Amino acid sequence: MDASCQQNRRLVGARINELRRTQGLSLRKLAQMVNMDYAYICNIESGQANPTLDALSKIAAGLDVEVIELFESPSNIDYAMSKVN
Numbered sequence: 001m002d003a004s005c006q007q008n009r010r011l012v013g014a015r016i017n018e019l020r021r022t023q024g025l026s027l028r029k030l031a032q033m034v035n036m037d038y039a040y041i042c043n044i045e046s047g048q049a050n051p052t053l054d055a056l057s058k059i060a061a062g063l064d065v066e067v068i069e070l071f072e073s074p075s076n077i078d079y080a081m082s083k084v085n
Contacts, residue, residue, distance in 0.1 A: 010047030012056075014074040017045040019063045034062035 020030050027045070031038040036058060043049035044059070051059075053067075060067045 005050075006047065009044075009050060011074065012051075012070055013045040013047045013049075014076070015070055015072060016041075016059060016063070018074045018076070019065060019069070020045075023063065025063075030059070030062055034058040 020027070025033075027042055028038050031041050034041075036055065040049060040055075041059070044051045044055070056070055057067055060070055
């Protein structure tokens with residue numbers, strides 16, 4: 001797997017995690033809200049899954065944000081990047 005792709009997945013996952021936690025949502029609650037599997041969202045947040053645009057759109061809707069906001073850098077970028085290496 002290309003390292004930059006892995007890095008991008010981890011950054012998007014970290015941003016989703018950040019938005020979810022800011023809203024006080026558990027993984028299970030978000031999964032229920034967007035009708036997705038808990039384990040899949042967990043894998044997206046950890047950068048292990050390669051989500052489709054449809055999946056990201058559902059997650060963004062559940063978090064009440066625009067899809068583009070999922071691509072903003074998470075506030076704890078150092079933590080996100082440490083998970084890649």
